[in-house]
Amino acid sequence: MTAPLTPPPPPHEPSASSHDAWQAPHVGYAAPAEASYGQGGPGMKTELIEAAVITVVVALAGVLLGVLWWWLAPHVPLVGSVDEQGNWAVYLQDTEGEQAVGVDGTFTLLALALGALSGAAVFLWRRRGGVPLVVGLAVGAFLGSLLAWRAGMWLGPSSDVLAHAKSVGKGVVFSAPLRLGAKGAWLAWSLAGLVVHLGLTAMFGPRDPEPVYGPVVPQDGYGAPVQ
Numbered sequence: 001m002t003a004p005l006t007p008p009p010p011p012h013e014p015s016a017s018s019h020d021a022w023q024a025p026h027v028g029y030a031a032p033a034e035a036s037y038g039q040g041g042p043g044m045k046t047e048l049i050e051a052a053v054i055t056v057v058v059a060l061a062g063v064l065l066g067v068l069w070w071w072l073a074p075h076v077p078l079v080g081s082v083d084e085q086g087n088w089a090v091y092l093q094d095t096e097g098e099q100a101v102g103v104d105g106t107f108t109l110l111a112l113a114l115g116a117l118s119g120a121a122v123f124l125w126r127r128r129g130g131v132p133l134v135v136g137l138a139v140g141a142f143l144g145s146l147l148a149w150r151a152g153m154w155l156g157p158s159s160d161v162l163a164h165a166k167s168v169g170k171g172v173v174f175s176a177p178l179r180l181g182a183k184g185a186w187l188a189w190s191l192a193g194l195v196v197h198l199g200l201t202a203m204f205g206p207r208d209p210e211p212v213y214g215p216v217v218p219q220d221g222y223g224a225p226v227q
Helices: 016-021 042-060 062-072 099-125 131-155 161-168 183-204
Strands: 077-082 088-092 173-175
Touching: 042 062, 042 131, 062 099, 062 131, 077 161, 088 161, 099 131, 099 183, 131 183, 161 173
Parallel strands: none
Antiparallel strands: 077 088, 077 173
């Protein structure tokens, strides 16, 4: 008896190894790095911390603005007088003087200068910018203006002009307390800082890479190019 012969497989039939070689590769999707950070993730947390630091530092710079305002602002001359009944009154020595306007103008110009410096400093510190940084700059500048206003008034002459007139005597000229008539000057620092910062970011800030378009290659169901 002869053993039955098993015919060899056809030469065109692929082997098991060839089946494994032609199996579709496992296709995975890797999310971009930015997608791993939510709105409250590490990236946003870092920006909020930096914005808080900017707010505090810029606001504390308001002390410098207050000192400069008190030092450079013109003095408004006042004079005290006494009527026949012994009642005191205080008047402007020069009713046509523009010293009061100069006080507001000095504060505004100093605030604009500090706004330009703070906006440039924030840009040089963090060139990439970001909404929290801009908000921190604007809020800090506004708080700094309020602090400068109060510091200048505290450093300047007494706000009790009647008591001041009595202390110096009748007919003696003395300086009026620092007053900010144009309250809109509080916004000068914020506006100047935002304009300078946004302008520098637009001109010298980092740019997003431009997409590169290549030829469209048809692909099969497994993502392999079709010859």
